[in-house]
Structures are given as structure tokens and as C-alpha cells.
Amino acid sequence: MTANVLVAYASADGSTAEVAQRLGEHLRATGLQVRIAPATDSPDPTVVDAVILGSPIHDGALLPELTAFVDANLAALLQRPVWLFSLGMGPVLRGPIGALLRTKVTPPVAGVRDTVNAVEYHAFAGRFARSPQLRIRAVMGLLGAVPGDHRNWDEVAQWAADISRVVRARTPD
């Protein structure tokens, strides 16, 4: 039997959408049936075997479109394996303060992770621009967050391979 996977995402500026698309394509290449959809399209998680949820982090939290999708579909999400990913600055932080913060999961993100009982949460480095605000630029400089596209496509491919292995192992032939 071919397993069905839903990749549902929120994205403000497109970089998370591209990671969701790439994850879905890698999963398809391993033989899974995959639907990739914005959370605002209300894709139906009850018709799939596994769900991957993704969102950028804004001000320490996942986007409200993603959390609204989680709230609206919680019963279905709790009945199937769910993986959660985010895009943000965390993984690229450097220096003494950055090192303290880079692996921290904020309470709002941990809340969603734990609410859906995620098999795994993966924080990917995202894409971010130079802030027009001097104060934000100063904080980012202090944390070593260099503006740019920090997405690591090999890491995305590896995560998709890991998920596919688990999903296929759970699906009877």
C-alpha cells in the first residue's frame, strides 16, 4: 500500500513554502503519495497516514495560520504521526550569546510541538533580510545572525529521507 503524506505549511515570505515543496518532492521520490498545501487551504489530514507541519518563526512563535490549522484539526493530528519544522535564525546564531540561544525552543513553538505530540521537531535555518531598524540590526549583529538565505537543502533532503523511512515502516505492504 502506498502511504499518503500531507505537508501543510504557513509562509510569510516564501522561504518556508519552498522548503515544504522540496520536502514533498523528496518524499515523492521515495515512493510516497504527497500533498503539499498551504495551511490556509485547509487540507484534510483525515485522509493521510502522516502529516508534516511547517512555519517560519516570527517573534518567537509559529505563524497564526499554522496554529489555526493545528487547532482546527487537532483530533485528526493526534491520530497519526506528525512532524513539525520551522525556519528561523536560531541555527545560524554565533558567538557567546548566540550559542546560548541557538538551540532554545521558545515556549510557543514547544507548545505546538507538544500539542500535536510531534514525532520530531526540526529547526531549519531560514532566509532573512537586513532589518531597516538599527536596533534590530544591532541585536542581530551581536548574535551573529548574518542576513541572507541560510537554507541547507542537503539537511532538508536528509530530514525527508528520515521521515520517509519511518512512514514506510509503519505502512503495511
Ligand SMILES: Cc1cc2nc3c(=O)[nH]c(=O)nc-3n(C[C@H](O)[C@H](O)[C@H](O)COP(=O)(O)O)c2cc1C
Ligand atoms: C517580522 C519577522 C520576525 C521574525 N522573528 C523571528 C524570530 O523571532 N526568531 C527567528 O528565529 N526568526 C525570526 N524571523 C526570521 C524568519 O523566520 C525567517 O527568515 C524565515 O525563513 C521566514 O520564512 P518565510 O519566508 O516563509 O516567511 C523573523 C522574520 C520576520 C520577517
